[in-house]
Amino acid sequence: MIFLDAAATTPVRREVLEAMWPFLTGEFGNPSSHHSLGASAATALADARKTVANVLGCRPGEVTFTSGGTEADNLAVKGMALARQAADPALNRMVISAVEHPAVEESARYLERFHGFTVDVVPVDHAGRVTAEALAAVLRPETALVSIMYANNEVGTVQSVADLAAVAREQGVPFHTDAVQAAGWLPLDVKALGVDALSISGHKLGAPKGCGVLFVRGRTRVEPLVHGGGQERGRRSGTENVAGAVGLATALTLAHADQERRAATVVRLRDAFITAVLEGVPGAVLTGDPVNRLPSIASFCFPGTSGESVLLELERQGVVCSSGSACAAGSDSPSAVLLALGIGGELAQTAVRFSFDASVTEADLDAAAAAVQAAVGRVRTLGHMPG
Ligand code: PLP
Secondary structure, X not given: OEEOEOOOOOOOOHHHHHHHHHHHOOOOOOOOOOOHHHHHHHHHHHHHHHHHHHHHOOOHHHEEEEOOHHHHHHHHHHHHHHHHHHHOOOOOEEEEEOOOOHHHHHHHHHHHHHHOOEEEEEOOOOOOOOOHHHHHHHOOOOEEEEEOOOEOOOOOEEOOHHHHHHHHHHOXXXXXXXXXXXXXXXXXXXXXXXXXXXXXXXXXXXXXXXXXXXXXXXXXXXXOOOOOOOOHHHOXXXXXXXXXXXXXXXXXXXXXXXHHHHHHHHHHHHHHHHHHHHHHOOOOXXXXXXXXXXXXXXXXXXXXXXXXXXHHHHHHOOEEOEOOOOOOOOOOOOOHHHHHOOOOHHHHOOEEEEEOOOOOOHHHHHHHHHHHHHHHHHHHHHOOOOO
């Protein structure tokens, strides 16, 4: 099988599993316990926090471990917006982009439904980019928070986060970015990015599912979503997932150490794959920004097919990929991200996303490009198979 769905998830790296193993077995303590087992778990958790902080260029106290990217996004969007509204009830607007992951978008909609917020959606251009001007145009004195993703999970477009964060900062509005897809591929220095909050998920990086991180700058107030024993400095109660935190810290360090080299290698392979698909499949359209895109994502529309049919045909040929984001897969409605890029509903239904991790090879992608050509040809000849 050629696995080209790394944006959905990745296997756990051996080094990560080895780093986690002690905390799943002999060193199984609860970090809050006042005995030696507890103390060694607490030390492991503190070390993992320091390791993550080193990669992000922040202080350990600014790192909160969560149950994944979704929780990190929820905590940032709801927690920061609600804390600002509590301090000043006039702050009741929230800005997101038109291409956010549901973890951000649905959190904003929740604020709208239950907390009197109005959500302002910044449009994107045909490449999926938010411009500084477009952001400036939607900011209001009542804006409590801006949340714009670093890199898109469906089309791979990378935003100029530093420029966008600067626009928000000029107006005194905190800025959160969902860096779940960017982590491991793009620089994550939170000072250089100028962001106040940033989310990461472990399982996109070679750590297990169910662990994530939210960075929140300095004294920024965050209303917790999960109440209880006050762990994670009161931001996220619940016995900590020590092994998960250790795994995430290990995976992040490994990916970061080697980030520029692996990004450069994968960009070269990705571009060759994009060229092969565009040349081999008549009418194929690359979606997202042709230049400012994640090394790891190549996404297309194949007119005259359905994405789901192409997907099934590709799987029969041993190539596994996705027809959109994993969350939207299986749904009949066209991707909201593609519609936001100005792609028509019918064309949007023909979308297929290929995403890679650093282990992808030239031979894999040569074989995959040939399989795509054959799969699209077959679907066009046979007509759509039910998705
Ligand atoms: N944000 C983005 C951009 C994602 O791609 C994903 C996962 O697909 C998430 C958030 C959610 O992360 P998790 O699966 O860890 O909850």
